[in-house]
Amino acid sequence: MEFEYERLRRWPEVEAPNLFASDAADRLIADLAGDAVTEPGLVVIGDGYGALTLAAAARGARGIRVHQDALTGERALDANAETLGLAGTFEHRPLDDSLVRGARTVLLRLPRSLDALAEIATLIAEHARADVTVYAGGMLKHMTTAMNAVLAEVFGEVSASLARQKARVLTVREPHPAAATVLDRWPERAFDSETGLWVCAHGAAFAGTSVDIGTRFLLTVLDEAVPDARTAIDLGCGTGVLASALAVSRPELRVVATDQSAAAVASAAATASANGVAGRVAVVRDDGLASQPDASADLIVLNPPFHIGSAVHTGIAHRLFADAGRVLAPGGELWAVWNSHLGYRPALERAVGPTRQIARNPKFTVTASRRPA
Template sequence: MSTPPRAPGFPYERLRRRPDVEAPNLFASDSADRLIADLAGDTVIGGGLVVVGDAYGALTLAAAARGADGIRVHQDLLTGERALDANAVDLGLQGTYEHHPLDDSLVRGARVVLLRLPRSLDALAEIATLIAEHARPDVTVYAGGMLKHMTTAMNAVLADVFGEVHVSLARQKARVLTVSEPHPAAATVLDRWPERSLDAETGLWVCAHGAAFAGTSVDIGTRLLLSVLDRAVPEARTAVDLGCGTGVLASALAVGRPALRVVATDQSAAAVASAAATASANGVAERVTVVRDDGLASQPDASADLIVLNPPFHIGAAVHTGIAHRLFADAGRVLAPGGELWTVWNSHLGYRPALERTVGPTRQIARNTKFTVTASRRG
């Protein structure tokens, strides 16, 4: 497949990541965004355009600049939504799109879909089946990514529910899969989200949408924190599961402590939906409030007796501790005097000085070959 010339004029270099972490090695767009936009070309004009997985607005705003309007957009991360909105204002393109959850309202009647390929095959399968079930029969999907993050298994996932999958030539270490001929019947058979599994060690049901970290399994860091969770501020009446993922820690706290009120917060739409399903599956939905939030932005100062946290140490493909440090600062603000932040972290990252500085006196609770659990007390 030949690559059409790039539409001139869109200022990709003006896009920014804020309110997400910004650093010299972190970028708001890349060559995969440009290749998707170039291959889609003027097909984005004329209505029925959907954009999925746009990190900071490059796909949406390049299409809007080309003449697209009424664009429906789904971004998993709240910081991505806010970056798109800020970039749209900077470029005078606000009002050309609207945010949607990952459901049939996003893709119903879609004619063209621009998709940044997610790393997770389950996430890709959930998106692909949704499109195949609800988009137009003549829909075309331009699904792209950087070569280092793409596998042939992605082609197979798409081929499960689409009749045609064409692979573009590579350009600047990026590639696009152009997909068409959806099979709604096959998609219905494969539509299985949220998935649900019983964790034998904890006795908890774990529910997960495709993009949720660790799926229906319990990652080893969380499992170490779970093993000591009963010791975490036993007298607590309010707790927060910060960066809750599938909500395992929130549900474990609520199941083990019937008097405890728990807030589970994450900026990922898939995580929030998963955590709500996990709480419901474990019979504690009335005591676990699930919030999509940028850290703890919506939580009042000095309002939590206990915060539990398994922080990420990647931003996209880059190892970066910036998110963790922001979460520590949020925890320090939201903890009540005498409250504690219980954190599990990869031992090599050496977070203890940052926890001491940002939250308060920190002690080690548990450690294995890879992870450390600490408790930081707010003065």
């Protein structure tokens, strides 16, 4: 019986006609893995909205260990499992040895970051069974031969399938635990001389140990942002550079760093620790600001994404603006940096309140939006 991929939804992630809950790579991975998924020791990594996990469960797999970096992905998987009557067939795990220890079969959606792939590959090679087989797939437009090379560093066999519907799968066997131990380096850490901050990053964290150019531009004016603030939130914190910068420069400030990415949250916590402010930066994995009380923050800083996966889409930014409008205290401000061509100012006015330009360069605009008192 064919698995009903078309019944999967992306909720609570943004849904739109050009955004899908599964694709040809999910189907090809599932088809090539076949009945291997029903054997004990199945692990699924990088499942967007549950297609790999639930197709395996529908085939009879149970006790599936699953890691998804995005919190919205976890919630979508849970919701889809309820809809399809497959709740209880899997459990969420962090990206650590408990996820892959003793794994016999791993279904992996290839991450676009080579560092993320290297972190996953070394973890599997160190802790999975010696006879583990990894089915690592993606859409051709997002795959490179460098991925084969990363996998070949810690596995003896990497073979590519024929392409199907613009998707391909790499089948990987023969882990080399000794090689994996040598290459295991996460979180990485680097000193940024311009900011005076240590930046720590797990493989899947955006920008790695560098400071992305939008964040760097916002940092140039951050001292001007609500100087008398007592509470601040780094929304979509990534590696936590803005949160740590605020905590270092304002010892009286209580800072929350929040992101839905497990890699980002782990990285931000490491960054705060590396800069000696772990005691004043609370790091939270959250869908936007869902867990934050209304009218509770004097300052929110934000460098919003404008992609959902590989698709250019501003839906996430608009959701984050709305969250900021709810969570800001009266008179509080959202300081945001955004690509100027996106023209976010009207949306910020609607979601938060009166918005003024703070800085602008050839690529980015920094604005401050004040919630009315």
